[in-house]
Amino acid sequence: MGGYADIMTGPEWVDLRRESRRTVGEWNGPDDDANIFNPTQLENFRNGVYTDWARELLGMGSQQNHQIGISGGDKKLSYYFSMEYFNEKGLLVNDELDRYSGRMTVDYKVTDRLKLSTNLMYTIRDHDRRRDPLNQANKMSPLGPAFDAEGNVLIFPVGDASTLNPLTDQVPGNYQDNEMNRRFFGNVSLDWMISDKISFTSRLGVDNTTSRRGLFSATNTIEVGPNGLSIARLNNRFASRNTWENFATYTNTFGDHNLQVLLGQSIWATTNETSFSEGRDLLSPTMLYQNIGATQTAVRVGSNYDRTSLASFFGRVNYKYKDRYLFTGVLRTDGSSVLAPGNKWGFFPSAALSWIAKEEGFLSSNDAISEMKFRLSYGVSGNSAVSAYQTLGGLSKSTYAFDRGAAELPAFGFYPSLIAASNLGWETTASTNFGVDFGFANNRITGSLDLYQQDTKDLLMQRALPTTSGFTSSWDNVGRTRNRGVELLLSTINVDRSQGLSWFTDFTFGANKEEIVELVEGDRDLANGWFVGYPISSYYDYEKLGIWQLGEESLAAENQQLPGEIRVRDQDGNGVITPEDRTIIGSNVPRFSAGVNNRFSYKDFELNVFVFARVGQMIVSEAAGSYKIDGLENGPMVDYWTPENPTNSYPRPNAGTSRASTRYYSTLRYEDGSFLKIRDVTLAYNLPAQIAQRLSVSRLRVYTTAKNYFVWSNMGPYDPERGGNLSFPMTRQMVFGLNIDL
Amino acid sequence: MKKIFNKLFLLSLLSLSVGCADFLEENNQSGLTADGYFVTLEGIEALVNSCYTPMRFWYGKENGIAMTETGTDIFTRGNGMENPPVALYNSDLSGANGPLNFYWTRLYSALNTTNAAVKRIPDSPLSAALKLEREAEVRFLRAFYLWHIVETWGGVHLSLDEVTVVQTTANRTPVEEFYAQIFEDLTFAVNNLPPSSIDYGRAIKPAAEAFLARMHLTRGNNAEASTLAKQVINNYSYALEENYADLWDINNIRNSEVVWLVNFSADQVLNRELESPDGDILLRDGGNNSHLFFLMTYDQLPGMLRDINNGRPFARFMPTAYLLDLFDESVDSRFDATFQTVWYANRPGTFSLPLTDGSTKDVTFSEGDTAILATKYPMTNAERDALPYTTIDRNRTYGPDDEPRVRDRYMSLRKFLDPSRPTISQQQGQRDAFVIRLAEMYLIVAEAEMNLGNMGEAASHFNEVSRRAALPGQEAAMEVAPEDITLDLILDERAREFAGEQLRWFDLKRTGKLVERVQAHNPDAAPNIRPFHMVRPIPQSQLDAINNKDEFFQNEGYL
Structure with missing residues (x-):
């Protein structure tokens, strides 16, 4: 497990709870403990009995991956064949994935002018999931033992009948959530060389997934709650995507001119069919989810169907002059079913120019500049990533009942729940890119530099609506954005001695500036947090200054606050904090990211160290926002205010409020997510060739990798690359591997 | 070989020419649209049914109870209360309050649904008689939702149209106009609803009269309030339960005293309330909680x-x-x-x-x-x-x-204990939430007649309620004399009679006693409550989402 968060220990949580009651006058000293703890927890506290629940839950995971691949062929036939097995055991008991995949590709030349190809792939994923127990573990009282004297999991460990031990889900027979996913992917294609200059390709593909997810959860599991009725649930899904594309290509060379023209058409359609059944109080837990009919109450069923489709026509011209001037032009038009009638079709042209300067006479014999290519492109692309039927609007089911005599008369209904997005159209992005590929000193230094600008208009987003309209949100084309950035790749060969040490370095750097350029109305959309000049995902909130301190009573009182509460900046300086004082305090878009990979090899040993940094992004930290101000539950250990501890970090514990209703509580969540980490270190040993030959293998490599072991950030033990979430910590992996090439 | 390719070419051309228009057309087989479904007989009945459901969000639910019972003189915050500002009126009570936003959203969705039904019923294939009856039901429910909106937030947004295109403005409609609409809808309901229904729980004429009596009392129309309340008492077969405790017997949910109710079920399939567009249930714990x-x-x-x-x-x-x-x-x-x-x-x-x-x-x-x-x-x-x-x-x-x-x-x-639940942990109870009981009609008459100066009639109706509550042989001790009747006495009696029944906050507000009584009797909230707390803060998410921010603004006093 990677960096996590420090959850309060028993004594720490006792202090928090006491302080929260002290603030409202319900606790004045340990004599009042009996008023604020239940008897069992009080006794456990006095006896020093408490549990770090997350530690009880989190163990070591593991991964295994075995793969064989075989390829070969003759003049008429070529093939590739592979089989793979992958197993991953998660950090939690009963979290395990098995994946089996097989793949076969065959190309067969019927004649010199006709080739038939097939490409088939089959994957089985067998995934046991654990319902997240960490949420429960992190919030429940630590004042109880995990196990009884016989070593059995104690179901209600903290003296009340509503707090379950988060370990109950791993008691054998209590919980199973299994997803069995079978995917078949295949296509057949035909390539016909009609003449030396004209060819035609037709390709028909299917991608079918059947998925079955079954859940059984016994009484006293996290899913059904304390003494809840067991639940059995079965979800089936059949997803299919069928594609068919046809295109013809004309290729010709006239002296120094090389021309290729392509014309084609494609269609694809996806369908999703789901069905679902569920019931409570299963007659025997041994049946799991394989006999939903054996549930006794609260039976529910459901099914759903949706279909989306896309049709495209396209043409492309590739032109090359003297192998150094290259031009590509594309015209395409796409029609998408999910967009509104009248807006379904979009037109997307693009063009690219390249100049391979190295081929010019003045450079061709230059050793210092071993490679040099300039690229310039402009293109428009479209996006219609919206779920089906948004343009139609829709109704959702309602449930009510009347009584007729002694019987209950169902009164199901439908109410307007989705407003028709009747103007929905393509989001388009015009991208301009300028790039250089270079190599110096006989390619000891190689790399590329790209500068780009992307102008997006008619941005497709779900926008919040004023709920007085009767609806909460709708898809819409909401505005324009611009992205500008630079990407640099640099590879150097620092030392390269064939028998001794070699050292290679790869350096990557990327920086991007994203901003909204225009909104539908005005330049501030408060409900959605969109602001002209700022990234789409910006945080609009109060700016926390600290905590009101003793001695600042009268200032705090102007804002109806007390010492110990969160103090925020009065942005407009009018002396009182109102929603007008919210401001844009950051965004989750990094300023830049950079990576350096150093590869060393010495004789038969290799060492690879990859250092990665991402800088400037703000993240919403679940740990930072899980401070339990009311002392009702446990949470991460934080530096909170008390009259004796005048910190500016976290407000005073207060049983008279709740997290949801504490003013400016949301300001506690934001943290600088910048980090620097050694993402992986790999040490490998290659068996010397002579020994390998004796073992009849052409290569044998043993390696070990440490992933995510070293992280530097402002977020304590937490690994910010996870993005703020607490329930699924970043894994640290230690990998041991073996590669054999026959 | 060439023939095959020619055929393939032809086929693909065919798919282009024939297919494209149809190929991209959407047909939502699992779903329904308003214009496609509500014009059918089953569709219009479904729309009417869906107008009832939102009542279940408010009655018998945690936050609905918190907003009507805590922050009054009779209940305050317990250890586990998740929304303390509603009980305390402290400065945390703001537009950021989650439950307030939930009710704002659900009540306006309910208004939109009832508006759609009122508009669509006349053009539906229902019989002429049923059209009137269903419209009357829906207008009763619309008045019911409007009352919750206007009493909770004051003069906020009012619209009587079904929303079909994205709306980014809201209006500030005076309280008087809300009530004008409530009276209009309820009058229509009283005139067109049947006196009883084979379906227990459907809106009927006495329920509309009883609610209209409550509305008239709220607006100070004492004569109308008294008349209507007496109609409910005299014109139907309602009767006070002999024994007050029997009202709360889980085996006696359908009793002679219930005039208007929210129906809950023992069958969890029938407790599922509303689904969201993606199929989730909007409130996890259906049933009466x-x-x-x-x-x-x-x-x-x-x-x-x-x-x-x-x-x-x-x-x-x-x-x-x-x-x-x-x-x-x-x-x-x-x-x-x-x-x-x-x-x-x-x-x-x-x-x-x-x-x-x-x-x-x-x-x-x-x-x-x-x-x-x-x-x-x-x-x-x-x-x-x-x-x-x-x-x-x-x-x-x-x-x-x-x-x-x-x-x-x-x-x-303990009035709401539900030992009929199959397990101790099950949160969904089957108890119907009583919204209007006959006892309220007696107390409406008492209050209205007191306001009109008819103390004798006030006392006689008051005593109907208190006599029923008396322990055996103590009837006389429970009675009050005409000269003893005061507004405070009536409020005290309402506290004894209706404690927990989600009336208290509205009663105190109606009588102008909210601030006074909270200050006098609720030490938790007394230091904080101010006159502006007679309405709740408007959700900030609403204020953020509208384009006419100058015209639609936060209620006075809230930061």
Whole structure:
């Protein structure tokens, strides 16, 4: 497990709870403990009995991956064949994935002018999931033992009948959530060389997934709650995507001119069919989810169907002059079913120019500049990533009942729940890119530099609506954005001695500036947090200054606050904090990211160290926002205010409020997510060739990798690359591997 | 070979020419659209049905109870309350309040749904008679939702149109216009609803009259209020239950006193309320949840285990000392019907019982022995220590100024206990939420006639309610004389009669007594409440989402 968060220990949580009651006058000293703890927890506290629940839950995971691949062929036939097995055991008991995949590709030349190809792939994923127990573990009282004297999991460990031990889900027979996913992917294609200059390709593909997810959860599991009725649930899904594309290509060379023209058409359609059944109080837990009919109450069923489709026509011209001037032009038009009638079709042209300067006479014999290519492109692309039927609007089911005599008369209904997005159209992005590929000193230094600008208009987003309209949100084309950035790749060969040490370095750097350029109305959309000049995902909130301190009573009182509460900046300086004082305090878009990979090899040993940094992004930290101000539950250990501890970090514990209703509580969540980490270190040993030959293998490599072991950030033990979430910590992996090439 | 390719070419061309228009057309087979479905017979009935469902969000639900019972003179925050600002009126009560935003959203969705039904019923294939009846039902419900909106937030947005295109503005409509619409809708309902329905729980004429009586009383139209309330009393077969406690018997949910109700079910499939567009349920705990919230955590005390008869204790709301003191339990049966004061041991064994000096003594319980006794009177330490069970006397729960000292040891309101649930943990109860009981009609007449100066008639209707509540033989002791009738007496009687029934906040607001009574009787909220708290803050998400921010603004007083 990677960096996590420090959850309060028993004594720490006792202090928090006491302080929260002290603030409202319900606790004045340990004599009042009996008023604020239940008897069992009080006794456990006095006896020093408490549990770090997350530690009880989190163990070591593991991964295994075995793969064989075989390829070969003759003049008429070529093939590739592979089989793979992958197993991953998660950090939690009963979290395990098995994946089996097989793949076969065959190309067969019927004649010199006709080739038939097939490409088939089959994957089985067998995934046991654990319902997240960490949420429960992190919030429940630590004042109880995990196990009884016989070593059995104690179901209600903290003296009340509503707090379950988060370990109950791993008691054998209590919980199973299994997803069995079978995917078949295949296509057949035909390539016909009609003449030396004209060819035609037709390709028909299917991608079918059947998925079955079954859940059984016994009484006293996290899913059904304390003494809840067991639940059995079965979800089936059949997803299919069928594609068919046809295109013809004309290729010709006239002296120094090389021309290729392509014309084609494609269609694809996806369908999703789901069905679902569920019931409570299963007659025997041994049946799991394989006999939903054996549930006794609260039976529910459901099914759903949706279909989306896309049709495209396209043409492309590739032109090359003297192998150094290259031009590509594309015209395409796409029609998408999910967009509104009248807006379904979009037109997307693009063009690219390249100049391979190295081929010019003045450079061709230059050793210092071993490679040099300039690229310039402009293109428009479209996006219609919206779920089906948004343009139609829709109704959702309602449930009510009347009584007729002694019987209950169902009164199901439908109410307007989705407003028709009747103007929905393509989001388009015009991208301009300028790039250089270079190599110096006989390619000891190689790399590329790209500068780009992307102008997006008619941005497709779900926008919040004023709920007085009767609806909460709708898809819409909401505005324009611009992205500008630079990407640099640099590879150097620092030392390269064939028998001794070699050292290679790869350096990557990327920086991007994203901003909204225009909104539908005005330049501030408060409900959605969109602001002209700022990234789409910006945080609009109060700016926390600290905590009101003793001695600042009268200032705090102007804002109806007390010492110990969160103090925020009065942005407009009018002396009182109102929603007008919210401001844009950051965004989750990094300023830049950079990576350096150093590869060393010495004789038969290799060492690879990859250092990665991402800088400037703000993240919403679940740990930072899980401070339990009311002392009702446990949470991460934080530096909170008390009259004796005048910190500016976290407000005073207060049983008279709740997290949801504490003013400016949301300001506690934001943290600088910048980090620097050694993402992986790999040490490998290659068996010397002579020994390998004796073992009849052409290569044998043993390696070990440490992933995510070293992280530097402002977020304590937490690994910010996870993005703020607490329930699924970043894994640290230690990998041991073996590669054999026959 | 070439022939095959020619065919392929042809086929692909065919797919282009024929296919494209159809190929990209959407047909949502699993879903429905308003214009496609509501024009059918089953569709219009479905739309009418869906107008009933939103009532279930407010009644019998945690936050609906919090907004109507806490922050009044009779209930305050218990240990587990998740939305304390509603009980305390502190500065955390703001537009950021989640439950307020939830109700704002659901009530306006309900308004839109009823608007759609009112508009579409006349053009539907229903028979002419049924058109009138269904429209009357829906207009009754629309008035019902409008009342919740206008009393909660004051003069906010009012629209009578079905929304079909994205709307980014809202209007500020004066309270008077809300009530004009409420009266118009209810008058239509009274004139067109049948006196009874084969479907118990459908809107009927007496329910509309009763609600209209409440509305007239609210607006000071005393004569109309009294007339309508008397019609409900006299023109139908409603009768007060003989025994107040019987009203709350889970086997007596359909009784002679219920005029308007929200129907809940024992069948969880029928408790599922509304689905969102992606198929989720909008509120997880369907059914009537009111059995959970008023109970103190008895199961943590010696000799007690959680069981179905004592209920699943969420400890969200506790009574103020003032409410307990309102009852004279020597003559009024409602005290014992309302509060559980004794818990009998269901976990036999020997336990160590804490004494007032911090030491302990061993006590042994047999099944059925008294394990906990709660009393609203103070006891001395010696008295408490002498008893062989846990005592929760007045001083244990309340301080010298009646401020709560602890919030998980108190007398528990037991009217809503639901021992018919199949498991102790099940939150969905089948108890119908009583919205209007006949007793309210008597008290409406009493209040309206008092306002009109007819004290005799006021007293006679008042006494119908208090006499029914009397312990056997104490009827005379419960009666009041015409000259004793005051607004405060009526409010006291309403507290005794309707405690927990989601009327209190509205009653105090209607009578202009909210601030006065909270300041006098609710020490938790007394320092904070101000006149501007007579309406709730408008959700900030609404204010953020509109384009006419100059015209639609936060209620006065809220930051």
